[in-house]
Amino acid sequence: MRWIVVAALVAACGRAAPATEAAPAPAIASPAADAATSYAGRPIAPTMSYLGAGWLDRDDRIERERPDDVVAALRLKPGMVVADIGAGSGYFSVRLARAVGPSGVVIATDVQPEMLALITKRMATTGLANIEPRLVKPDDAGLAPGSIDLALLVDVYHELADPAAILRGVRAALKPGGRLVLVEYRAEDPDVPIKPEHTMTLAQIRAELGPLGFRELEDLEFLPDQRIVIFTPAP
């Protein structure tokens, strides 16, 4: 089963590539890819190309990543404004949009216009009008100060070309009491079926987020492969 998952990842986006596997699919299409190669002593993962976007909608994601449980754990309220940073094909954006309801808004950012086109298509098929796709730059979160209640980064933080710049923007964009949520694959678990540069330890996350001005509120460990770490701006 594990092997099937690994093979699917390789085929779709060139992620988990065992030495014996065929050449991975195209890795990138973002200007972010050429920027920095490391941050705080860890390699920055290459930006996942829109060419592998199908992988984001794979069937087993429901079972392994339990997106509805992840969104439920955020305890969103109707009317909230949520930024889905690095929204990809909008897999989480639509779930967030349902959680905040028609009076709320999901700002779905990405550096690849092709991903935003997929989100627009998804809005049409789901009938959800409260998602705002937004093209951003790799070093600019593209969010107005004091404009959001929560920022969610699912499988994104480890591939930010300039984490400090993005989190500076997020920190300024959060309303008082706002939250920043990272969902990352566990580097501590050798069975997590993804390349090491797409994983992070809890210690790494804590060591990076503290100096960037965030205080940890909660670490949720109920998913098989990933953890959810929730922060708020430190005073």
Ligand SMILES: C[S@@+](CC[C@H](N)C(=O)[O-])C[C@H]1O[C@@H](n2cnc3c(N)ncnc32)[C@H](O)[C@@H]1O
């Ligand atoms: C692995 S995908 C995850 C997509 C989505 N969060 C999900 O879980 O389905 C990472 C996404 O982050 C985007 N990305 C990378 N750097 C970014 C940045 N600085 N700002 C916004 N999006 C970014 C990529 O273009 C890609 O669509």
